[in-house]
Amino acid sequence: MRQRVRERGGPVDFALFTYWVRVDVRYSDLDTQGVVNNATYLTYFEHARVHFFEWLRAGMNASDGTSPHGSAAGGASATEATGFTAADVPFVLARATCMYRRPITGLAPVHVGVRCTVAGRATIEMEYVICDRPNSPNSLASDVTLYASGTTTAVCVDARKGKPRSLPEWARRALEMRAAEA
Amino acid sequence: MRQRVRERGGPVDFALFTYWVRVDVRYSDLDTQGVVNNATYLTYFEHARVHFFEWLRAGMNASDGTSPHGSAAGGASATEATGFTAADVPFVLARATCMYRRPITGLAPVHVGVRCTVAGRATIEMEYVICDRPNSPNSLASDVTLYASGTTTAVCVDARKGKPRSLPEWARRALEMRAAEA
């Protein structure tokens, strides 16, 4: 499972993103230029990443073991049901990039699409887009305003030992399923 | 329009709060103790305050001039429709208090109830509660987990002159309507 990771500008294929999370822009996210501060984009990526992993895990924990479907495009928050906590995501970032394409100027919510591009033994590479609306089968790419795109490389670590470890089994299986579907 | 502002502990009358905003807890809101950092509570209050004012203004701008109703309890974000921007809220805080009652320990969303307790010539006092769910006619107070309560005093300022000014007409009228309904 290896796909090209986009780290420079150019068109984005929104259809690749099937999981979207709504992010409410907070007043304090805006800086003196009246736009969302550059560092906050990584916070939006993180929010999407955490919920993406939660969604993967919730799907693997379902009785039939099938890949999760329901809440994806709607960006609903499975957190309410599952009691997912921060400790369930044993990753640390090794690298992050962000392409800022258009400023986010107001308080309207944005939508973050996230997908896994590479899943290695202990490493996950992910790609993100921040848009004014989630992609859907009914929307054209030309309808969507792309605020930013970005990538992260995360390493799975054993918190006690401080060393890399294999991805959790649920993550590996869920990512394989997702890749097979794509 | 003057009501007691609660700045100490003790029971909260949830029924007084008719406007609620959902706030998604972000991973980076949590500090090393695994709980939402104390300063972030003021950010949650601010998020609710900004949306409360937006909701008041959207109602006053409606053709029939009646007080807004629809989106209140559901905590929906009218921002999407109205293009409300940060510049529409010409307030600065003069004072804020927060009572931390229970730690917010996970990534499940919280719900912030907000109401105006005193509307003066250039000043608005507000009260907030942060709970695990919004109050509703069908919920009992005993069902609700209260994470925090708090107050703010905001002063309306003329941004160019840096001096206090009267509340915007839409704010005054909307607050009077709300008070009459209560």
Place this chain on the structure above:
Amino acid sequence: MRQRVRERGGPVDFALFTYWVRVDVRYSDLDTQGVVNNATYLTYFEHARVHFFEWLRAGMNASDGTSPHGSAAGGASATEATGFTAADVPFVLARATCMYRRPITGLAPVHVGVRCTVAGRATIEMEYVICDRPNSPNSLASDVTLYASGTTTAVCVDARKGKPRSLPEWARRALEMRAAEA
């Protein structure tokens, strides 16, 4: 050891504050109004509180057991020497207040004075001021710009049990010493 905690406006007695910490204003601390965001004041208080406790502890750990003196007024960071970590401050906030007196409009550093006003069995009440310069024997109160004042009530908790516990011995002794000196 009980002193009046100031939660409303009015003159501040800067001479009561003998410990000061410099805080560098970050560009992202400023919001769309070009001033430090209201929630960030609690972050500044927290920064001062953490370093105040570190300073107390470093003093108690010194070989002669005397109260610390050196770094106070200068606001130097003892952290570099002591390896103090977040886990060394087993407090959670029960209450915080902030009086915003003048906006912090630029990127010049501010100075936070912090002192203990009440030390109970498991509780510490503290008072803070945020100024453009630290108080010193050579400065007059009229020289100092007061941006904000505030208070916190912190409870010492046993992290594993989640219950209040007595203040650490070093904190109790250090606070008694400081009170005796005042």
Place this chain on the structure above:
Amino acid sequence: MRQRVRERGGPVDFALFTYWVRVDVRYSDLDTQGVVNNATYLTYFEHARVHFFEWLRAGMNASDGTSPHGSAAGGASATEATGFTAADVPFVLARATCMYRRPITGLAPVHVGVRCTVAGRATIEMEYVICDRPNSPNSLASDVTLYASGTTTAVCVDARKGKPRSLPEWARRALEMRAAEA
């Protein structure tokens, strides 16, 4: 003036960084893993970038027109003297990258080295390192702990028109001087 921008791992030439800014780690910068949150690294970069521009400008404004020298290695904050404000830095980011090399685990201050790698007509590319101490003629690279490195591409914009514009004259001249010295 074009130098290789490092976006991947590998050794860093600390000697290239002649301007350093001290950043005080705040308690709230740490997340539930007890380390500085990934998005906050971009805030540290930003803090260094803003002060770097301030330092360049302060040097160009000096009566003799020579490049600034004094405060560089010490990381002192010229902000106190110059009244530099956020509005003086008319840049928006087009791209940012960060390589996380070692977690920042405590509250000891870090030091951010920053330098310009490419200065175009309207664009500035910069490189950053976050270390436990600033580089100095007396320190060996082996003494320094490298927490992170990163890059940004910033575009100079006309705030009113929202369009790219040429770099300010002071920035262009200062960067040319610095390049000539290197």
